[in-house]
Amino acid sequence: MRRICLALPTNRPCAKTLSAVGAEADHAAEHFGVEVHLLILDSSDRRTFQEHAGVLAAEHRAANVHVHHLDEAAQRDFLRLVLERSGATAPDRLLGLMLPPDVSYGACTNRAFLIAGALGCESVHRRDSDSAFQVQEDGTPVHPVHHELTSLGRRARDAADGVTETLLDPSDADKPVLLVGSSFVGELSVDIGEVQRLDPEIYYDIVSLWAPPEWPESRKRELVEESFRGAGTEPFRQDHALLTVVDPMRVDMCNISLHREVYENVPLPPAVNTIGSDYFLLHLVHDARLPGVLHNRNIVNFYTPERRTDAGFSAYHRRLVKFFLSMLYFNDIYDRMAAAGGALLDGDGLLRPAETARLVRESTRLDRSGNVHRLEVLDRSYRGLGGRYTEFAGLLEEEGKRLLDEACEDIEDFAFLIESWGEMVRASRTVRLHGAPGPSGPGL
Incomplete structure (x- = not known):
């Protein structure tokens, strides 16, 4: 039976999202005949973890849905065993990259990738704790897993019968569909709408920083206009799915599925405190011209109260600053990946780490x-925005040199992780988790 991993990383209370994603797991098992491993990577405090455990225990899941609710201690035990079995030469450094003390959007998903390997899953389907599913007029949730399981892993020419439209070069028709995703509706994916309301030109000055500097102003303004908006606010009405080489700007990591042929070859950047650091594989799949499906079962994005506190505000904007600094490197990498195209693949059509x-x-x-x-x-x-934005500018002035160093070190760490990743993936398959096949190992 086909196994999939439906993954939800969280570091906050999210009982409603847990229930909603659990229902999506049930839908997948009941309608597609798959074995679903619902993986909750929970970095919340102990009280919140126990609340989540209570929610999960109280709900009866469908047959062939297995729930794995792991706190950071359990995740760390798993990683240590993987690193031990991998023969890694710098296990402590790798452990720090896989489970850092600070927020890392890439690292939490990398942990899901390795655990999916231990569970014998062929794909990872990621959701976020600050999002919800749209609901149709009859009360039916709009589950993205419907399109994900319809197409993911199939040869592109065979997947054409499950989509609405195909826009794919015939030379790519025999490649497998390795990515299926959509976007979001609702709030901006990056919480800076207040900046736009306070001063649209300052908003442009800030957001345009993630564009390559050589772009003309007209192109930068187009980028700013579409940045962080996802699919806007239009509600779901009927399905539409496009078989194509998916534009990374049209999908969001809260609504994504990837086949193991992608993430078992290249991981995500493990940068800490950096918004957008988990989108790398979307660019890699696109630039290597690997087929995907773009559908319209958009997830609802919402904001959590924590980021509106003074402490949350500073932490969030620091992550935003690091995003802009990371683009010095990622814009260069993306340009060179686009130029490489098919050279990113080996003779078997697999990514070349x-x-x-x-x-x-x-x-x-x-x-x-x-x-x-x-x-x-x-x-x-x-400083031009005033108030606590000016206060944050003072912090930015103090930390500037360190942030410059961190941005470069994050990229160096990413290269090191890619070079170590293959052995880690192979080692993960030898670790047994509850509900998974394979040799004996720790039970999680």
């Missing part, structure tokens, strides 16, 4: 003057 690692590592040689400029623009912009 060594080639990706090379492009990532070479980007660390870039001159940092572009990031110095970004910090100058951010300082001026935040």
